[in-house]
Structure formats: C-alpha cells, structure tokens
Amino acid sequence: MDLSTNILSRKIPPSLGNLSLLNELYLSTKRLEGTIPSSLGNFTNLYALFLSQNSLSGTIPTQLFNPLASLVSLDLAQNNLVGSLPSEIATLERLSELDVSENELSGEIPSSLGGCVSLEYLYMEGNFFQGSIPPSLxxxxxxxxxxxxxxxxxxxxxxxxxxxxxxxxxLSFNNFEGEVPVAGVFTNASIISVVGNKKLCGGILELQLPKCTIKESKKTKMSLALILIITMVFTLVGVSMVTSLLFSCFKRKRKDQSAVSLVEDPVLKLSYGMLLKATNGFSLENFIGAGSFGSVYKGILDGDGTIVAIKVLNLQREGASRSFMAECEALANIRHRNLIKIVTSCSSVDFQGNEFKALIYEFMPNGSLEEWLHPVSKTNVDEDKLQNLNFLQRINCNQCSLCTRLSSSPVPYTYCSLRSKAKQRTS
Known part of the structure; x- marks a missing residue:
C-alpha cells in the first residue's frame, strides 16, 4: 500500500492494523499527525514501513518491534517523535535500514541495537541522543x-x-573528544566528517585538527651545554644514517611508488544487498555453474549496468574460507593475459545474520572453456553455429589467450595449456 505524496491528513486510524497481510506500507504524506498506533504491530509479514516526512508525535511504540521480526526497512525520519529508541529493536535481526533522523529523540543509543546484525544503513542525525557510542555496535x-x-x-x-x-x-557536531583514529576508514577524509567536535585532535592531516598534547610531569631544566652536546650527537648520527640509506632508498623508490598507487587505487565496494539485487535474489535464471567451494551467478550492477560473474562461497564446506583468502591474495598480486580479472570481493553478513563471502569477476559471455574444447553436437543446429576450435587454433600460442578469455566456468582463471600437448595430438 503506497499512499505517499498525497495530501492525506490527521491521524493514522488504528483500524489500519487489521491489514495484517501487508508486506509494504508507505505513508510519507507530509500531513499526518498524532501518535503511531500500536495496532501497526499486527503487521507480522511487513518488511518495509515508511512513515517519514509527517508531523507524528509521541514515543515510538514498543509494540512496533516484537511482532515485526521480518522488518527489513524502517523509516520514521522527519517527524516530531520524542523519548528514547526502544531497546526492543534488537528483535529486528533482519533489519537492513533504520532511519530515525530529524526527530526529537533523546537518551542513550541502546546497546541492544548491536543485535540488528544485518544493518547496512543507520541514520540517527538531528536528534538529542547523548552518551557514548556503545561497544555493542x-x-x-x-x-x-x-x-x-x-x-x-x-x-x-x-x-x-x-x-x-x-x-x-x-560524526559531526557532537561532543566527541580525544584522538581521532588514523587507520581503516579514517584514512579517507572524503568519506568521514568530524567537524563541530571542538575537543577532537590528531587524525590525518586532511581533517585539519590540532595536534594532541601529552601532559608531562615537571622535569629539571637541562643545561645549555648538555642540550648542545645531545644535539650534535643526534646530528652526526642522523647524517650517517641518511648517507647509508640513500642508495637503498633510490632502489626502492619505484617499488614504493607502485605500492602507493595500488593502495590509492579506488576499489569497488559491494554489499550483500547490492549483490542480492544484481542477481535477482541469486535466482536460477542467473545461475552459471558450481565449483568445489561455491556457485557462480551472472549479475547486473545497479547504476552503470556492469555485468559481472559473482562467485558465492559455500562456507558450510570445509576449506571454503581458506579458499576465499587464498584466491583473494593470489589474484590481488598476479596479472596475466590468461587470467580473468577480479573486480572486487565482498565479506559481510546476509539478512539472516549468516556470514557471507563472494568474489566478483569480469563476466565472459561466450560459454565455458569445456564447451569450446569439447563441443557437443546438437540436433537442429547448423554446423557453422557450433562452438569449435580447429586444429591450428588449438596449437597456435596466440589462441591460448582466446581460449581462456572465453571461459566463464566456476573456476575462471584456468590456464590454457594447449601448446604443450600439441605434439601428442595427431588429429
């Protein structure tokens, strides 16, 4: 039921809760007022509830959470809701998106929010939440x-x-204090914001925060002569070290520059939800094949429409996690014309809170290497249209790259070793 962008006004009728079979409800009409009726808790099959951009007041009813174990998206933004965020929200283990921004909510962020292990998008800005960020998150x-x-x-x-x-x-415009971390996400100033926190210090240079000062105990003043001696000693040591390292630094310069370029190279980041949408829910229509540790699906990425091959690891299989790490490490350090390029990887959790790992490759649309090397004749199909490689193509080194690039099998980095076997073939 979608009633958004209308001019409906006044209160949400409690009788709306009688529609217990609803899966999605959109009421972003900008004019609804009053409280959220607790009868909406009757929506036991609901996975999307949008009540944003209204004038709803009062507290968030706890009845809204317990029955709605299937809720995936909850949007209560831009209302006049007060009180705290109920701790019962931990029951929503499948919740992927929560938006309670631009309200008048207060109190501490409930530690039970860490129970929503499937959360991908969390918006709580523009409220009066206080206290620290709970470790449970x-x-x-x-x-x-x-x-x-x-x-x-x-x-x-x-x-x-x-x-x-x-x-x-x-994290901008709060009262955070102390040193800003300098690892992980905090190394990229373009995706973080900490402005408006006057007691923060440190961090990377792009954040332009003051240096953190360390309080020292009172020490006796050193004499000027001792300071000069220490300065001269450190100067001599420094000059000798610089001289000895100049030659080695010159050799490592190119290597360091290439390493920096790899680190700074932007990597496509895909979540479980994006891959689920790209493969139409990992449907059979998108299924390509299966390997020792997982299955491969064809996927169309949202946005630019890029077609990729998505290898989903079966983590129940012994050795699948080790295979994932080994494949990531190998393909991140190897470049060859006979290897299909890896686009990115995904290590996350699905909407049930289960661990999820996948590798995303370039999609090769022309079938598998097996079909090209060993074509199977089909009835009612012209011989000219059958996939086939003649003898000269099989022994020609230049065709090795062609064979492998045509492959879209579940092991997409199979090497083409036709030339080494050419002398053994007679026909």
Missing part, C-alpha cells in the same frame, strides 16, 4: 552508511569503527 560488521551527526554524543570515537567497510561516516 562493533557487531554491525555489514554497516555501509552511518550518520550520528547533530546530536549530543560524547566520549572518544571507538576504535572498532576502523574495521568497518564504511562508504560514509558522519
């Missing part, structure tokens, strides 16, 4: 976008945020 390993700006949050920025693969982190 470290369990939100799949979070992509986190906005806690324009609140009254305090304490230090937790270091566990360094380990998140965030695309956007906004």
């Amino acid at each position: 470290s369990s939100l390993r799949g979070i992509q976008d986190l906005d806690l700006s324009r609140n009254n949050l305090s304490g230090q920025i937790p270091s566990f945020l360094e380990n998140f693969s965030l695309l956007n982190l906004n």
